[in-house]
Amino acid sequence: MIRIELLTPNGHLFSSDTYNKLFTMHGVVMIFFFLIPSIPAVLGNFFLPLMIGARDLAFPRINLLSWYLLVIGGLFAIFAMLAGGVDTGWTFYTPYSTTYSNTWVIATALGIFVAGFSSILTGLNFIVTIHRMRAPGMTWFRMPLFVWAHYATSLIQVLGTPVLAVTLVLIFCERVFHIGIFDPALGGDPVLFQHLFWFYSHPAVYIMILPAMGVISELISVYSRKPIFGYSFVAFSSVAIAVLGFLVWGHHLFVSTQSFFAGMVFSFLSYFVAIPSAIKVFNWTATLYKGSISFETPMLYAFGFIGLFTIGGLTGLFLACLGIDVHVTDTYFVVAHFHYIMVGGAIMGYLGGLHYWWPKMTGRMYPEGWAKLSALVIFLGFNLTFFPQFILGYLGMPRRYHTYPSEFQVLHVLSTAGASVLAVGYIIPVIYFIWSLRYGAVASSNPWGATGLEWRTPSPPPVQNFEKIPVVTHDAYDYSTTIGEVIEVG
Amino acid sequence: MASEAHAETLALREQFDTAAQQKDVATLGMWIFLITEVMFFGGMFLAYTVYRSSYPNVFARASSSINVYYGALNTVVLICSSFTMVLAVRGAQLGKRITTIVFLGLTLFLGLVFLGVKAFEWGEKFHEHHVPGPGFHLAGVPPGLQGQAQLFFSLYFAMTGLHALHMVVGAGLVITMMWLTYKGRFTAEYMTPIDITGLYWHFVDIIWIFLFPLLYLVDRHMGK
């Protein structure tokens, strides 16, 4: 929808207000209600206990509660959308969000607040589970990397989300009671809001990407039948990303009138995040070396992930670089960059993981041919959509523009065309996944010849996950133990 | 939220192997939850730090207008309640039902005293036009700086308000614990919920320990 509107420079389809509400809801819904919960809530909740050999998470009731909270939060957001929408952008910058916007900021903020609690509780549950519920013999360095990635993610959720929560509470108070903590008319500082907001929202990017990285580590290993190269480096790089991710939020504020020195410090620290990210990419690539590589659908997604994440990550360096960032911040360059990370990274990881574990979750296989086709369509559509936006950004096209000067039109048309291809790519899996639930071939307990504990139990798993808690005697990804059991996929 | 953290029953829940593991897990979960609370209040402490360092004089003046006796009284009341709470936990550890209930009752009473004093204090603020909003006025602060004084009171109400909200939740927990103890649900071996309620209560106390000097005691010597 957004892309169609941007086909023409003057925007005939909607009014500016509608456009502003659309991109705000797109941001809010995608980030807070899809990307942040997607992998942890769907794949994590299901497989984390399985992978460490536990019967369930440490607090199943809290887990249920966190699901209800997410639904309630979602209802608030939907209410806000139906009641008239909200037009502040997902960033809720003050004083626009507190004083000037006449839209449903409060309902949306409440929705995010509630969903935030859901996220905190999920993180809390995972940390405790990983610390205390591992099966006998499942030492820290025998854990699958998916679990490591979730551990790092949970740290961020637990430490970062409360700060967003309190920020939203203050926004809420400011709108309802007019107490004005960020109100410049009283001497308040809107830049303080940005600090509080990005303290959460920068690490939140890693909440989205880390679980996807965990998925990719699993996929690369299984489909090349080799242990991940540099296991401990990949494991620790997850934690390093989580920790360093908290030190760099100020790179969103280079032109926000934050002090020059703070800009220097944040830019410097930002480059440290690049290192663990680079380590991961290099190690994944090295894992392929002398492997036994098969090209099932999840592996295609894994390749797509590495490619897109590499581009997304490297363009991140541009944004961390003070001199360049001044020019490209708040332009389509940023839009392209974070879509490469979030869509190219997080969603590719999610789809890869979904395909990989689909047989385990449902006991059915999906149609391989269609799946490969859609993986290809998504990859091409994605690049066509977002690559032109890098160029647009460097040309100076600001983000969140409903109308734009005509010289940018060609690139916008390309991008919109890409978006249509991308949409087709996303619709295909929805159709065949539903189809497979009924008509898919019945899956064996271990169709891929994988090593994780989740494959040592029937598909789908029984209520208590395992008939008998397994005892772990090998490192993760020791394929000598499973190779004999490989069963042909129907 | 916290009420869920100790919702296990006496029976060992199916996902655990041993009672020790179950207790350990619950305690760890509560501590992590408290850390999220630290970060939650941390955001406001940050806002406070920034504005106090920007407007030290106005903050001193505004702080001096609050009645220090209420603050000090409430601090002592809360410390007393923490003391009774720890004795209640001790009673539960020893398996003494009556002791536990009595001390939980005292804790609850002190908690309610705290909230009562707080309510009274807030009432006075409304009376004195010290509540942020169009009617705000703080005597002794020049007109151009009323906004900054209002910032102080915005923080005052936001921080004490959220703290009071936590107190209300805590009081609810204590009542639940009293009821469960009365029903004989706890033994010397299994009293994790009381233990965890205690942790929560003490945490709320700690927050107040910081709020008191930060809100009530800013350079009192200057404000006079």
Place this chain on the structure above:
Amino acid sequence: MTQHIDSVKTYALVFIALVFLTLLTTAVAYVDLGPFSPVVALAIATAKMLLVALFFMHVRHSTQLTRLVVTGGLLWLAILIFLTLADFGTRGWLGVPGR
């Protein structure tokens, strides 16, 4: 996990110390210590926090992991505050408004 049960006497001593520190911090607020006023106030508050955490919350007897969680949490709070002050504290160093 073995249970440690502290004596009532220990708790009572901690309680008295806490009340004493409360009175102390109130009294000190009326003394002009210049820039050290907030430092002293926060030092006393931190001491009180330690007393409550170590004794009332049994951190003294707790596992390594719990201590790690507590120190980690405080460290993160410090990150939040110090890095933000890295901005607010250095504004105007260039002598150009907004830099």
Place this chain on the structure above:
Amino acid sequence: MGPLPLFPQEASSFAPDVDHLLYYLLAVAVFFTVGIFLTIFYFAIRYRRRSDKELPRFVHTGMTLEIVWSVIPFGLAMVMFTWGASIFFNEGRPPADAIPIYVVGKQWMWKLQHIEGQREIDELHIPVGRPVRLTMTSEDVIHSFYVPAFRTKEDVVPGRYSTTWFTPTKPGKYHLFCAEYCGTNHSRMIGWIYVMQPQDYQNWLNGGSASGSMADSGQKLFQSLACGNCHHPDGRGRCPSLVGLYGSDVLLSNGATVKADDSYIRESILQPDAQIVAGYQPIMPTFQGLVTEEGVVQLIEYVKSLGKPGPPVTATPQQVTAPHR
């Protein structure tokens, strides 16, 4: 449909610097992207699975390799940091002889004032080859002053001043965008920067219908608000004299010293009690709500016109050493 531009115009002294840095970053990015793509393709084909029973040999993690591929990117990144920071440093230090322009952002327009008195809306005329310094503030929400061809952008924040500067190098007409989302008509808060030959610029200045310089307007405002009743030029009034104030160091009643820059004067007008000059009483009323942001900058220009502090007259030593290109 329009043409297909792939690279923005370079029209300020910063633009080539930023673009050179971009080339470096692009080179690094392309190198790694292509390298990783090719390696993956090669491995994927070379080591494809040939039989279902195949079990590859375990390859041990090479510590040296891990260190090498951590250190090299880090080195490259540090080059990026240093290079980027040095550009940023220059962008943060306007030269002393820059032409001052005052900018007030407002939903959804840019209001600009030249010290000669010309006022413009959504347009800015400047001469080529001279540094221009913008002092900016907002009347409502946060905006951001963005000129892609100059590679400069800085947020415009209500309640305070922000600064940016550039030296245009090519005459022409360039886009001005608001780059911080500011509400319904954010995408229409755009304008044009006209970079002119010095002579054309002079003609433009002379041809305008300006009603006197900013300092003149400021003086009128000063009189209409009766500021002079207290602020006597000889310093014998109830309030400090403003002659020679701008740029001087002011001793405050709490013992601290502040430099009397734009932000200080703005604060003194709107929140006079925040910083009291040593030896004076806090009797000045606030002018919050009585003076617009545009009025405030006119008053600042007026104060400036009352003279600079004693020698060195033109600039403080720090400003003299500022890099000026």
